[in-house]
Amino acid sequence: MAANTEKSSSLSEADEASADACPTVSQLRSLLDNRQTSSTNRVDEVWPNLYLGDLNTANNRYELWKLGITHVLNAAHGRRYSEDNPDFYGTSITYHAKVLVHCVVGISRSASLVLAYLMIHHQLSVVQAICTVQKNRRISPNAGFLRQLLSLDEELRQTRQNHSRPEMRNHGEERRSEQNET
Numbered sequence: 359m360a361a362n363t364e365k366s367s368s369l370s371e372a373d374e375a376s377a378d379a380c381p382t383v384s385q386l387r388s389l390l391d392n393r394q395t396s397s398t399n400r401v402d403e404v405w406p407n408l409y410l411g412d413l414n415t416a417n418n419r420y421e422l423w424k425l426g427i428t429h430v431l432n433a434a435h436g437r438r439y440s441e442d443n444p445d446f447y448g449t450s451i452t453y454h455a456k457v458l459v460h461c462v463v464g465i466s467r468s469a470s471l472v473l474a475y476l477m478i479h480h481q482l483s484v485v486q487a488i489c490t491v492q493k494n495r496r497i498s499p500n501a502g503f504l505r506q507l508l509s510l511d512e513e514l515r516q517t518r519q520n521h522s523r524p525e526m527r528n529h530g531e532e533r534r535s536e537q538n539e540t
Contacts, residue, residue, distance in 0.1 A: 380512065381485055383504045389485065390499070393492040400464070401425065402495035405480075407456045410472050410495050412464040428455040433468040469497035473507055477514055484511040 381389075401411030401421070415421055416430055461467040469491065476487040484507045491497055499507065 380515075381508070383501055383508065386484065386488065386504050386508070387501070389488055390492070390497065393489065399495070401458065401460075404472060404491045404494045405476065408472065408475075409456065409458040410464050410468055410491065410497070411458050411460045413460060413462045415464075416458060416460040422458065425458070426456045427458045429457040431457060431459045431468075431471065433459060433461040433471050465496065465498045466500050466503060469495075470499045470503035470507060473497075473499070474510055477507070477510060481514075481518070483515075484508060 401409050401415040404410045409425065409427065413434060416432065422430070459468045459472050472491060473484065473487040476482045476490060477484060482490060487507075488497070
């Protein structure tokens with residue numbers, strides 16, 4: 359990771375699309391600062407059925423109902439930022455849920471969770487995940503979260519490379535055996 363700190367501090371459009379790019383924290387901070395949307399909403403849909411929002415939205419059952427939110431993930435730190443009553447949201451849960459991920463303000467802790475989700479379950483790079491979310495919501499994960507996201511990005515990149523190599527070898531072996539049979 360130390361080698362990454364010597365890269366230039368800005369990302370080009372080509373770098374954003376590149377799955378091989380390994381950005382630095384300062385490059386991600388620059389991307390976050392340059393891509394801020396004008397959104398001042400307390401809640402925004404940042405992926406189909408995935409909402410990023412703040413504490414006020416999470417504590418407003420009527421607003422959640424209007425949005426069709428069926429699940430809430432509280433990323434706020436400490437008990438003072440959550441409702442103590444487990445029945446607060448009711449019992450209406452469906453498999454294909456609209457999920458609100460929130461912390462107090464909805465721009466750092468909860469945004470980092472959403473970015474990690476997109477990276478892990480939708481195979482986006484950290485840069486692609488940031489660009490995707492920032493199309494709909496201004497986010498600003500702190501430097502510690504950005505370092506963790508970079509580490510996750512690198513781990514996922516290596517895992518994907520390791521999984522693709524055996525498939526390529528198996529495909530080649532199948533092809534050779536087919537040719538030998540004819």
